[in-house]
Amino acid sequence: MNPSMDTPMDKPLTDPHDAGHHAAPAGLWRWLTTTNHKDIGSLYLWFAAAMFLIGGLMAMVIRAELFQPGLQVVQPDLFNQLTTLHGLIMIFGVIMPAFTGFANWQIPLMIGAPDMAFPRMNNWSFWLLPVAATFLIGSLFLPGGAVSGGWTMYPPLYLQGGISYDLTIFAIHIMGASSIMGAINIITTILNLRAPGMRMMKMPMFVWTWLITAYLLIAVMPVLAGAVTMLLADRNFGTHFFDAAGGGDPVLFQHIFWFFGHPEVYILILPAFGIVSTVIPTFARKPLFGYRSMVYATASIAILSFIVWGHHMFTVGMPAGMQLFFMYATMLIAVPTGVKVFNWVVTLWKGSISFETAMLFALAFVFLFTIGGFSGLVLAMVPVDVQLQDTYYVVAHFHYVLVTGALFSIFAGLYYWLPKWTGHMIDERWGRWHFWLSAISVNVLFFPMHFLGLAGMPRRIPDYALQFADFNRIASLGGFVFGASQILLLVVIVKCIRGGEPAPARAWDGAEGLEWTLTSPPPYHSFAKPPEVR
Amino acid sequence: MNSQASSSDTSYYLPSPSHWPIVGSAALLLLSLGATLTIHDLAGGGLLLLAGGGTLAAMLIGWFGKVIGESQNGLYNDQVDASFRWGMAWFIFSEAMFFFAFFGALFFTRVISVPDLASADNALLWPGFQAAWPTAGPGLEQVFTPMAAWGIPALNTAILLSSGATVTWAHWALKRDRRGQLNLAMALTVALGALFIAFQAHEYIEAYQHMGLTLGAGVYGATFFLLTGFHGLHVSIGTLMLLVILLRCLRGHFRPDSHFAFEAVAWYWHFVDVVWLVLFLFVYWL
Amino acid sequence: MKLGRASVAAWLVSLTNASRAEYGFDLPQPQSSVAQTAYDLHVIVLWVCLIIFAVVFGAMFYALFKHRRSLGHAAHPFHESTTVEVIWTLVPILILVGLAWPATQAVLAQKDTGNPDLTVKVTGYQWKWEYDYLQEGVRYMSNIATPRAQIDNQAAKGEHYLLEVDEPLVVPVGKKVRVLLTSNDVIHAWWVPALGVKQDAIPGFIRDTWFRADGVGTFRGQCAELCGVNHAFMPIVVEVKSPDDYQTWLADKKQRLVAAQAAGASAADKTWSDAELRARGEQVYLANCAACHQPDGQGIPNVFPALGGSKVVTGPAGNHLMVVLNGRPGTAMAAFKEQLDDLELAAVVSYQRTAWGNAGGTVQPAAVKAMRQ
Numbered sequence A: 001m002n003p004s005m006d007t008p009m010d011k012p013l014t015d016p017h018d019a020g021h022h023a024a025p026a027g028l029w030r031w032l033t034t035t036n037h038k039d040i041g042s043l044y045l046w047f048a049a050a051m052f053l054i055g056g057l058m059a060m061v062i063r064a065e066l067f068q069p070g071l072q073v074v075q076p077d078l079f080n081q082l083t084t085l086h087g088l089i090m091i092f093g094v095i096m097p098a099f100t101g102f103a104n105w106q107i108p109l110m111i112g113a114p115d116m117a118f119p120r121m122n123n124w125s126f127w128l129l130p131v132a133a134t135f136l137i138g139s140l141f142l143p144g145g146a147v148s149g150g151w152t153m154y155p156p157l158y159l160q161g162g163i164s165y166d167l168t169i170f171a172i173h174i175m176g177a178s179s180i181m182g183a184i185n186i187i188t189t190i191l192n193l194r195a196p197g198m199r200m201m202k203m204p205m206f207v208w209t210w211l212i213t214a215y216l217l218i219a220v221m222p223v224l225a226g227a228v229t230m231l232l233a234d235r236n237f238g239t240h241f242f243d244a245a246g247g248g249d250p251v252l253f254q255h256i257f258w259f260f261g262h263p264e265v266y267i268l269i270l271p272a273f274g275i276v277s278t279v280i281p282t283f284a285r286k287p288l289f290g291y292r293s294m295v296y297a298t299a300s301i302a303i304l305s306f307i308v309w310g311h312h313m314f315t316v317g318m319p320a321g322m323q324l325f326f327m328y329a330t331m332l333i334a335v336p337t338g339v340k341v342f343n344w345v346v347t348l349w350k351g352s353i354s355f356e357t358a359m360l361f362a363l364a365f366v367f368l369f370t371i372g373g374f375s376g377l378v379l380a381m382v383p384v385d386v387q388l389q390d391t392y393y394v395v396a397h398f399h400y401v402l403v404t405g406a407l408f409s410i411f412a413g414l415y416y417w418l419p420k421w422t423g424h425m426i427d428e429r430w431g432r433w434h435f436w437l438s439a440i441s442v443n444v445l446f447f448p449m450h451f452l453g454l455a456g457m458p459r460r461i462p463d464y465a466l467q468f469a470d471f472n473r474i475a476s477l478g479g480f481v482f483g484a485s486q487i488l489l490l491v492v493i494v495k496c497i498r499g500g501e502p503a504p505a506r507a508w509d510g511a512e513g514l515e516w517t518l519t520s521p522p523p524y525h526s527f528a529k530p531p532e533v534r
Numbered sequence B: 001m002n003s004q005a006s007s008s009d010t011s012y013y014l015p016s017p018s019h020w021p022i023v024g025s026a027a028l029l030l031l032s033l034g035a036t037l038t039i040h041d042l043a044g045g046g047l048l049l050l051a052g053g054g055t056l057a058a059m060l061i062g063w064f065g066k067v068i069g070e071s072q073n074g075l076y077n078d079q080v081d082a083s084f085r086w087g088m089a090w091f092i093f094s095e096a097m098f099f100f101a102f103f104g105a106l107f108f109t110r111v112i113s114v115p116d117l118a119s120a121d122n123a124l125l126w127p128g129f130q131a132a133w134p135t136a137g138p139g140l141e142q143v144f145t146p147m148a149a150w151g152i153p154a155l156n157t158a159i160l161l162s163s164g165a166t167v168t169w170a171h172w173a174l175k176r177d178r179r180g181q182l183n184l185a186m187a188l189t190v191a192l193g194a195l196f197i198a199f200q201a202h203e204y205i206e207a208y209q210h211m212g213l214t215l216g217a218g219v220y221g222a223t224f225f226l227l228t229g230f231h232g233l234h235v236s237i238g239t240l241m242l243l244v245i246l247l248r249c250l251r252g253h254f255r256p257d258s259h260f261a262f263e264a265v266a267w268y269w270h271f272v273d274v275v276w277l278v279l280f281l282f283v284y285w286l
Numbered sequence C: 001m002k003l004g005r006a007s008v009a010a011w012l013v014s015l016t017n018a019s020r021a022e023y024g025f026d027l028p029q030p031q032s033s034v035a036q037t038a039y040d041l042h043v044i045v046l047w048v049c050l051i052i053f054a055v056v057f058g059a060m061f062y063a064l065f066k067h068r069r070s071l072g073h074a075a076h077p078f079h080e081s082t083t084v085e086v087i088w089t090l091v092p093i094l095i096l097v098g099l100a101w102p103a104t105q106a107v108l109a110q111k112d113t114g115n116p117d118l119t120v121k122v123t124g125y126q127w128k129w130e131y132d133y134l135q136e137g138v139r140y141m142s143n144i145a146t147p148r149a150q151i152d153n154q155a156a157k158g159e160h161y162l163l164e165v166d167e168p169l170v171v172p173v174g175k176k177v178r179v180l181l182t183s184n185d186v187i188h189a190w191w192v193p194a195l196g197v198k199q200d201a202i203p204g205f206i207r208d209t210w211f212r213a214d215g216v217g218t219f220r221g222q223c224a225e226l227c228g229v230n231h232a233f234m235p236i237v238v239e240v241k242s243p244d245d246y247q248t249w250l251a252d253k254k255q256r257l258v259a260a261q262a263a264g265a266s267a268a269d270k271t272w273s274d275a276e277l278r279a280r281g282e283q284v285y286l287a288n289c290a291a292c293h294q295p296d297g298q299g300i301p302n303v304f305p306a307l308g309g310s311k312v313v314t315g316p317a318g319n320h321l322m323v324v325l326n327g328r329p330g331t332a333m334a335a336f337k338e339q340l341d342d343l344e345l346a347a348v349v350s351y352q353r354t355a356w357g358n359a360g361g362t363v364q365p366a367a368v369k370a371m372r373q
């Protein structure tokens, strides 16, 4: 799998590897033109943090409006815009860039590579994102406001919108291009730039999960691009893909969208699995229990993810046979995911466990993600889903897997690797405050949504019937506390960058892997000479 | 992992900071804004499109120019070459998935939605509609003639297949260092690509002027034009890339044992070829 | 204390059937066999999940408490066991097969729309429902009945806030009702939780579902698919009546519709005074147009155009009428030629042309009739 490393050289090399090393520009220009994987990783992470603030503030407005029945804070039209942008920004602007930031920082360090395979393209992948974000957020200020048809963009509703709808389609094209280039870069780096001796089955779990995630990205982002291109054509060029009068079908869009959309949700969780599989062994001081089966489970999840998309469409009126197929396939995903959960628990078993903030978030991940997984299983049962589709039960489900899943893993990863990146240990006391406040309030925020959904509250509504008032108030209060708690995270990060106890090369005594053999922070060019892996 | 020696004295080429990516981002910013304004008939759209296109062209020329320069200066070792191969292969995979979305739409409408519209239940909404392909759907007045497979499309199939052969011939010549044959075969390939585009353009003009076959001709027109249109776009890009390769061949670039750029374009060209075959089968013929 | 009540309630979620109606944190009390199977299935899957959850996290918390470094526990670095991996792959599969079995039967029952006693065609509009009793020739619109003032917090909210309509769907108890769903504009979803039906309304396609209500009563639901600005304000009310009451209602409804139609037909030939047209127009406007263009005719900036001072409304009557008859394709402005009769159309156009400072003339039904051809 590593062809070039054992092919003999056929031509002399004239230039050393760090061609422009001496001429590194400074200031803003450095960040605009950088080809260094650590710089780009930091850019991704800061971008994600900024988007988290914006997407989170939108969620705060949503929760404020839903604090009580009636319309008080925003009108329905703006509410729908905020819901839509919140979804788009959190998924494409926060979770995906944050994971890509981790990949940029960590993959070269973990496999002993000098940098990413395509450093210039790496820069482009990042600098496309601010363009797309500008379109999304800027469209709030255009006549007619931003897109308001939900992040799922279903036609024909999407065909009714104004100028910002087209701008959003282009934003999605651009984000797609960014993701595809990023994924190609990561796959190539992993397949081709491993240090001698780093066989595939020796790669850290985080690298494995990203390899599979990158594969998913390359497979489905173009499909999303195709779907929104058809929307663009139906909106502006007179085609009838989604119009029955012309022989098209609005449901066709949903099929294409969810063919992308379901693998997408695993794109949002597989790197999280990788981070948690790194953090838990470190603080249990034990190797991961089933490395091989973890790899196989990840691959199985990825493969299955292509044949379950119909579970988002159980109420469109598909034939019973199709419903059953999608139900069985969806339920099956619980099996490899279960393998992961069981392996984490047994990794903890008879360990020597300590509770640094990174570990706390990883443990909360296992516990709370499983709640989200179980509610997913409930939704997979067609007759139950018919009752719960498009209710707050679904909102509860996906926030458990996305917030206490993906986002918590990002928190765990930050607390885990920041010492390596900055050279300073984090302030565990502040970290612990951040953890406990977040972990408690997030449940106050999202757990009641299960009840709301069961009792019949539809999602994407700015106003609701009186019997939903109590749980909504609780959820809103939880939401405000959770949002405010994230300021602590900002404090911890800033403190860690500016100073603190110096971090040793191996910042955690239980940590394994090549990245811990380098100084903290690592040199600008990580592995100028590939390390030997036994 | 045998050659410890070779990997330590020949390191992986890491480029210095580059302004081309940010120029590329600016280009896409301008293009998207321009397209949006143009679609909505707002002032400045054309100008922005022009600026964006120009910026994009400058970026492509500058960036690829730099890469070609680095390659010619021997900065790329075999490992870099392997990276390029992986990168190109995965890029082509992503392109295949893009077409998959449109083929999916075609199959879905042909197999599911059009028959469904003619079902007993839907007779409530569309009385008398008969499922057939091609169709402009139950609710449109538009009459059109579908594109027959055995005219220009069959000719174009032959053209693309021959161009696949000529590019393979060129590759064969390059590997044996027969520069004359290489140049000839490449020139032929470019010419065939251009011929294909010309025929395709002619077909579109026919469709619009005489056959009533437009983007608005129901789901048949929509899938027909988006599938063949995106394919045609890829042929155009491919032809442009072949042209660049031809020019580089004429300048004496590439060596029998090192010519990744040539191969990448050849892969791309074969990919475009395969897409056409599927297209010919399901869009034109069956 | 609300918080306390809620979390206690949370723990009891599937244990107590009695408290569910008051607190509203479980599926509503099922009123049809379909809803009942969904309810039972939910209880089963919830219990399965809770048990697995207890086992897995029982083990995890045991380890977290006993195997910690602060207690001086040393790590036992065991790892990899194919046997264990195989076991915890197979056991979940078996559990899932056990779950899939009842679910499959429920799906097949839910999908069986054959042999209905009554078929109703339901059409979604932005933002109202149309009910069409196909065999009876009875067809009418169902609009939200909650006053705008309640939504804007200018009046106290009623008991059925947002869940009340002017004309509910009425069906007989114990009869299999087949519902044919479609839509006139965007996708909506027709959902009545207690009856266990939710079906998307796809424009241009007919999709079906069914229910058989177990008892008489009034059951409420909402549109469940984002359909634009007023998606939250598109309720559904189903009144289940005894067969006799249903027949009475049906006869009465038919009579009223026939009378209205006759009145409409004769109205078209009559010439109406401006005052009559304006008065009638205001009613039609409030029922059909105010949801978007607002009662004061000022619309919502950038979403729905203001009609007061609008170029179309103050311009030639023909253009104005055209817009209302045929709508604006690709926007939320629907075609009203099927929904309103000649008099109503004439009246609403007249009203718009003379209200809110507009100074146009009125339009007679005869003009509308002519326009239709």
Ligand code: HEA
Pocket (backbone or CB within 6 Å): A152, A265, A266, A268, A269, A311, A312, A330, A331, A333, A334, A335, A337, A338, A339, A341, A369, A370, A371, A372, A373, A374, A375, A376, A377, A379, A380, A381, A385, A388, A389, A390, A394, A397, A398, A401, A402, A405, A406, C049, C052, C056, C091, C092, C093, C095, C096
């Ligand atoms: C990170 C993102 C993420 C992840 C990982 C998942 C994971 C899963 N999701 Fe979720 N899902 C979303 C994000 C995610 N989802 C989003 C965003 C939506 C809404 C989109 C929208 O409409 O806007 C959604 C919606 C959604 C629906 C549609 C609901 C509807 O609209 O009606 C369904 C239905 O089947 C579903 C199912 C599942 C299942 C079965 C899993 C499984 O992968 C879960 C597997 C995990 C477990 C089951 C727990 C651990 C397992 C064990 C401990 C083993 C033992 C267990 C058993 C034997 C039961 N999801």
Ligand code: HEA
Pocket (backbone or CB within 6 Å): A049, A052, A053, A054, A055, A056, A057, A059, A060, A062, A063, A083, A084, A086, A087, A088, A090, A091, A094, A095, A149, A150, A151, A152, A395, A399, A402, A403, A406, A407, A445, A459, A460, A461, A462, A479, A482, A483, A484, A486, A487, A489, A490, A493
């Ligand atoms: C990963 C994705 C993600 C994340 C993290 C969140 C986070 C949150 N989400 Fe949501 N959400 C979605 C993905 C996500 N969401 C999606 C996909 C939808 C569906 C959209 C649709 O229907 O189309 C949705 C919809 C959705 C709804 C339903 C809206 C509706 O149906 O009308 C609600 C309602 O309560 C909600 C609430 C929240 C809240 C309160 C948070 C809170 O957790 C947010 C708290 C965060 C903050 C307040 C920011 C604080 C930040 C700082 C202070 C700066 C910190 C700085 C550093 C980190 C350095 N979200």
Ligand code: CUA
Pocket (backbone or CB within 6 Å): C124, C127, C187, C188, C189, C223, C224, C225, C226, C227, C228, C230, C231, C232, C234
């Ligand atoms: Cu109609 Cu939502």
Ligand SMILES: [Cu+2]
Pocket (backbone or CB within 6 Å): A261, A262, A265, A308, A309, A311, A312
């Ligand atoms: Cu899914």
